[in-house]
Amino acid sequence: MTLRVLAAMSGGVDSAVAAARAAEAGHDVTGVHMALSSNPQSYRTGARGCCTLEDSRDARRAADVIGIPFYVWDLAERFHRDVVEDFVSEYAAGRTPNPCLRCNEKIKFAALLDRALALGFDAVCTGHYARWDGGVLRRGVDAAKDQSYVLAVCTPEQLAHAMFPLGDTTKADIRAEAQRRGLQVADKPDSHDICFIADGDTRRFLAERLGSAPGPIVDQDGNTVGEHEGAYAYTVGQRRGLRIGTPAPDGRPRYVLDVSPVTNTVTVGPREALDVDEIVGERPVWLSEPPAGPLPCQVQLRAHGEVHDCVAETEGDTVRIKLARPARGVAAGQAAVLYDGDRVLGSSTIATTARVAV
Numbered sequence: 001m002t003l004r005v006l007a008a009m010s011g012g013v014d015s016a017v018a019a020a021r022a023a024e025a026g027h028d029v030t031g032v033h034m035a036l037s038s039n040p041q042s043y044r045t046g047a048r049g050c051c052t053l054e055d056s057r058d059a060r061r062a063a064d065v066i067g068i069p070f071y072v073w074d075l076a077e078r079f080h081r082d083v084v085e086d087f088v089s090e091y092a093a094g095r096t097p098n099p100c101l102r103c104n105e106k107i108k109f110a111a112l113l114d115r116a117l118a119l120g121f122d123a124v125c126t127g128h129y130a131r132w133d134g135g136v137l138r139r140g141v142d143a144a145k146d147q148s149y150v151l152a153v154c155t156p157e158q159l160a161h162a163m164f165p166l167g168d169t170t171k172a173d174i175r176a177e178a179q180r181r182g183l184q185v186a187d188k189p190d191s192h193d194i195c196f197i198a199d200g201d202t203r204r205f206l207a208e209r210l211g212s213a214p215g216p217i218v219d220q221d222g223n224t225v226g227e228h229e230g231a232y233a234y235t236v237g238q239r240r241g242l243r244i245g246t247p248a249p250d251g252r253p254r255y256v257l258d259v260s261p262v263t264n265t266v267t268v269g270p271r272e273a274l275d276v277d278e279i280v281g282e283r284p285v286w287l288s289e290p291p292a293g294p295l296p297c298q299v300q301l302r303a304h305g306e307v308h309d310c311v312a313e314t315e316g317d318t319v320r321i322k323l324a325r326p327a328r329g330v331a332a333g334q335a336a337v338l339y340d341g342d343r344v345l346g347s348s349t350i351a352t353t354a355r356v357a358v
Contacts, residue, residue, distance in 0.1 A: 003122040005029045005163060008108060009062060009070070011055025013178050013185045014127030014166060016062035020181055021165040022125045023066055029125070031063040031070040034112065036079040037196065052195075058185050065182055075111055082106035084196050088209050091232040094259040095333025098150070098303065099194055105153040113158055123163045131167035132159055137287055137344040142170040149303050152337040152347035156287055203233040203241070215264035217244060220257070220273065231259050234266045237274055237329025244268065255329070275326035278356045281319040281336045281348025288345055290314050298339045299323070301330050301350070312338055312345075319348045326355065 005027045007019035023029040033056045056072060063070035083102050090097035113124050129140030130148040137159060140146040151159070166174060178186035197205045210232050217226035226244040228234065234242075238256040248254055248270070255274055258267040279301075284290070291314060299310045299321055309324040321336055330353050338345040 003027045003163075004120060005123050005125050006112070006116040006119075006121045007031045007068070007125040008112060008127075009033050009059035010127070010191075011052075011058035011062075011185070011188075012127065012191065013175060013183065013188055014129075014171075016059070016066075016127070016183050016185050017174050017178050017181070018125055018127040018163075018165045019063070019068065020066045020183070022163060023068055025165075029066075029068045030121075031059065031066070031068050032112075033059040033070070033072045034079075034107065035072050035074045035076055036107070037076050058188065062183050062185055065184075073112070073115070075107060078111045079103070079107055082111075087194075087196075088206065090333050091206055092210055092261060093333075094231065094261040096235040096331035097333045098335060099196075100303070101150045101153055101335055104150050109151075109154045109158040109162065113161055117161065123161050125163040125165065127166055128164050129166055129171070130164050132162055132164055135160070138167070139339075139342040139344075140164075140167045144304075145171045146304075148342075148344050149300055149305075149335065149337050152287070152344050153285055153335060155285060159287070206230065206232050213264055215266070217242065217266045217268060219248075219254075220267065220269045225254075225268065228266050231261055231264050231266050234259050236331040242266075242268060271328070274328045274330075276328075276330050276353040276355050277323045277326045278354045279321040279323070279330060279336055279350055280315075280352045281321060282317065282351040284314070284317070284319050284346055284348040286346040290346070295338075295345075297345060298341075300337045300339065301327055302334055307339065310338075318351070319346075322356075 005022050007022055007029050009015045009019055009031045019029055019031055060070050083099050086102055087097050087099050116124050128147045129142055129145040130151050131138040137148055139148045175186055207230060213230045215228055215231055216224045217228055219225050225246040234256045236256055239253055252270055254268040255271055256266060257269045257273050294311050294313045296311050298307045300307050308327055311322045313320050332350050334350050335347050336350050337347045
């Protein structure tokens with residue numbers, strides 16, 4: 001069946017090949033690049049960039065090679081509100097957000113998809129490494145590039161209008177295919193880090209928006225061991241840049257264990273104190289029926305992170321996840337994505353963690 005497909009083209013090799021495959025499959029494909037900044041020069045460029053003027057030009061050239069119409073849509077205001085401002089407010093609240101996950105949720109599969117459906121398109125095509133198979137979201141076959149984690153916040157209704165042509169292919173094969181198709185982005189490096197922080201200095205970016213807010217850095221006994229200029233600049237599991245003036249009694253490195261915006265306090269301690277074996281997630285999104293009781297499954301706690309055996313159980317509007325073995329450095333604000341093998345069951349946003357087993 002021929003579909004009207006809107007191909008989201010970031011300017012990278014993945015989205016270009018995805019659009020080419022959709023067109024080759026006989027679909028009526030239109031390419032669109034999302035302009036996400038009112039001042040594109042303030043965003044990252046070059047090998048570590050994303051969504052810049054350079055990327056827009058690369059996307060247009062790829063669309064010309066494929067032979068499809070191409071447009072640029074201005075989503076800068078929506079991106080700033082739903083991704084950039086969310087990023088700042090989450091850090092201010094002592095949590096650690098994932099802006100790429102939020103971009104998928106709020107921009108690519110909300111703003112972009114809503115507009116596409118309103119214009120009569122049947123599906124949105126992206127270069128994500130994941131598979132949507134008969135109403136089931138699965139990992140991409142390339143484990144190193146799998147992006148099912150960042151897609152797990154999308155609803156079944158949104159994913160029903162998604163097309164992921166790259167899910168059954170490895171990255172190396174995608175680059176080779178791009179070369180064969182004559183796409184100039186075949187060797188373009190992947191984007192990294194946070195696109196809207198031009199120099200990669202997250203601490204400075206947050207300080208410019210949240211200001212200086214000095215407070216204590218304390219150990220687990222409440223003793224002050226240093227001072228910070230803003231608790232928002234720290235995240236659970238962080239080791240470097242702590243500015244601790246008092247060494248630990250045993251001389252071992254210390255890590256951030258907790259960030260409290262209420263008391264403006266950062267708590268540090270030994271690495272093993274980062275271990276947790278129980279997680280409570282809020283705002284769950286289920287891609288299948290919510291479990292009626294304890295559900296043995298697996299959980300992934302960060303993009304490309306380790307997968308842990310667990311038992312998940314719904315408790316009202318939350319999900320309690322009990323890990324078979326402790327996980328280390330789990331930060332509130334990240335996503336806890338539940339899997340059954342390569343199948344995504346659902347996701348939630350980590351609200352609290354605890355160490356129950358001793």
